[in-house]
Amino acid sequence: xxxxxxxxxxxxxxxxxxxxxxxxxxxxxxxxxxxxxxxxxxxxxxxxxxxxxxxxxxxxxxxxxxxxxxxxxxxxxxxxxxxxxxxxxxxxxxxxxxxxxxxxxxxxxxxxxxxxxxxxxxxxxxxxxxxxxxxxxxxxxxxxxxxxxxxxxxxxxxxxxxxxxxxxxxxxxxxxxxxxxxxxxxxxxxxxxxxxxxxxxxxxxxxxxxxxxxxxxxxxxxxxxxxxxxxxxxxxxxxxxxxxxxxxxxxxxxxxxxxxxxxxxxxxxxxxxxxxxxxxxxxxxxxxxxxxxxxxx
Numbered sequence: 001x002x003x004x005x006x007x008x009x010x011x012x013x014x015x016x017x018x019x020x021x022x023x024x025x026x027x028x029x030x031x032x033x034x035x036x037x038x039x040x041x042x043x044x045x046x047x048x049x050x051x052x053x054x055x056x057x058x059x060x061x062x063x064x065x066x067x068x069x070x071x072x073x074x075x076x077x078x079x080x081x082x083x084x085x086x087x088x089x090x091x092x093x094x095x096x097x098x099x100x101x102x103x104x105x106x107x108x109x110x111x112x113x114x115x116x117x118x119x120x121x122x123x124x125x126x127x128x129x130x131x132x133x134x135x136x137x138x139x140x141x142x143x144x145x146x147x148x149x150x151x152x153x154x155x156x157x158x159x160x161x162x163x164x165x166x167x168x169x170x171x172x173x174x175x176x177x178x179x180x181x182x183x184x185x186x187x188x189x190x191x192x193x194x195x196x197x198x199x200x201x202x203x204x205x206x207x208x209x210x211x212x213x214x215x216x217x218x219x220x221x222x223x224x225x226x227x228x229x230x231x232x233x234x235x236x237x238x239x240x241x242x243x244x245x246x247x248x249x250x251x252x253x254x255x256x257x258x259x260x261x262x263x264x265x266x267x268x269x270x271x272x273x274x275x276x277x278x279x280x281x282x283x284x285x286x287x288x289x290x291x292x293x294x295x296x297x
Contacts, residue, residue, distance in 0.1 A: 020259055
């Protein structure tokens, strides 16, 4: 029993590190994808490539899903992957990729809030303090905008905040509402349920095919968004779901402690500039998330 527990603990940390690297890189991939495609096209392409990659697995595991899990799986696919894919792409049309990565660190806070509001989880004193500090940090980043001036409200940061709310609900649904399914089954089926929506949009409401056929730059952006879909959605969501199953939503969402480090590194490498207001906001978010995850304060 102790050996199995230690193995799970080791696996959990390995998965956490892998997810950090994958998701920390996703923000620069979104930025590169937006060079040729609109935010909606990037979101749809991301979902389409992820769903296609996992389609064989979804077909193989289709019969394993019982009636009571179908609704939860749709919520996981729609709120845990589909909607955030569009929100992050929209945010980065007017928000540096590094700042989007930092705002993503709010996820553990919304895991706590959603757990308390919808799943009868209780707040501790440290969690309340952490939530307050985290939101103060968010305010700095949202009002700092892209130039570090606190006089400018950058509403695009709120798209990321909304995405983290979706993630917070998603983590709790996976932990408390899905019964008897493997992480791979959850990921493949949930993404398979929303892939047709992305496909309909791409075929009937976008000109992605023409762009790829006619513009060399679009083909390069397609490579970026395909890597985004396969790595940051298909593979990463499978690892994330597995991590939730062997630990808990709070530990799993703590991957967002480390994601900003990778995201900021890529952003600075790409020429993004972070000023005092940005660093104050980032510090507030990370400190708040850290305190919120402490059992005692």
